[in-house]
Structures are given as C-alpha cells and as structure tokens.
Amino acid sequence: MSIRLKREVMTADVLIIGGGTAGCYAALTLSNHSDLKVIVAEKAGIRRSGCLAAGVNAINAYITDGQTPEDYVDYAMKDAAGIARQDLLLTAARRFNKVTADLERLGLVILKDETGNYVTRGKRNIKINGENIKPILADAVLQAPCHSLRARKYNGSSCD
C-alpha cells in the first residue's frame, strides 16, 4: 500500500526543526518578542512528543535559595566530566528561574510549602505536577498569534 504525501511550500522567517521542549520554548520566545513568522516542524504529535512526552515530576534545572548559577555550572561541569561549554551553562543557569516562572504562568503546577515557597528536591530541583508539562507548552505554541507563528506537524495539522 502506498501513501500519498501532500506537498506544500511554506515560507517563514525562522524554521525550528523539532517541537520538543527546546523547540516549543524557542517558538514561544520568538512569538513574544518579535513579529517573525515561525514554523515548528515536528515529526510527531507536538502535544506528546520528545523527552517530556510522558511528563516529569520535577524541574531539575532550578536555582534554589542559597544556590547560585555558578554553583550549577560547577555541578554540571563535573557531571559532564568537563565536556561542556562553561559559558553556555552559565547563560542558561542565569535564566532557569525565569523559564520556570514562565511555565507556571502557562499553567504548570509547581508544589509549594505552607509558606508559599517551591518544594525542593535537592539543590537544583523543585517538585512539580508535570504529567501535562508538554501539552501545556505545546498548547501555548498552538495558541500563539498565527500571524507570527505556525506550528505544523509533517502530517499537515496546524494552528489555522
């Protein structure tokens, strides 16, 4: 049995290949800060694709009270046996908590103690109800203004 693929020529300012965690967040960032037209090319169903597909129960990249981005860089460099870009790690670590705040605003449930602080699970981890973290992220992408963003799977579904 042969399958006929539908061909379509699309144009965009930015093509993001892979609508996993990084791809979705990149698309959202572009949508929030520019009028660029973005295409997310995802080979699977974007709501349940990639490493976060089944959900996670913690965010493992968070700067908890008493810790610094530099502490995270030290940990990550050791964990990677030195095979990592220290400068890139530091840039990322300085933004971890902002990204977490963005996800909470989108609807991610982050566990809090009786004083309202996030519940930690170690020095760099906070507990979340993350079974729907990928659908939350993907839905935000799909709902972003279509004039600047189109999420499209190879099978042709899109936000328009």
Ligand SMILES: Cc1cc2nc3c(=O)[nH]c(=O)nc-3n(C[C@H](O)[C@H](O)[C@H](O)COP(=O)(O)OP(=O)(O)OC[C@H]3O[C@@H](n4cnc5c(N)ncnc54)[C@H](O)[C@@H]3O)c2cc1C
């Ligand atoms: C079992 C497990 C548990 C984890 N637990 C946690 C946790 O508790 N806390 C935490 O913070 N992190 C956790 N992580 C890590 C975190 O999930 C990943 O670091 C993160 O999701 C990686 O995002 P990514 O966008 O780089 O890759 P992915 O999310 O894997 O995205 C890649 C995307 O690209 C698509 N793709 C691939 N090839 C193509 C192609 N040719 N064309 C189009 N699309 C393509 C894939 O379908 C996928 O959607 C866990 C990871 C795993 C595997």
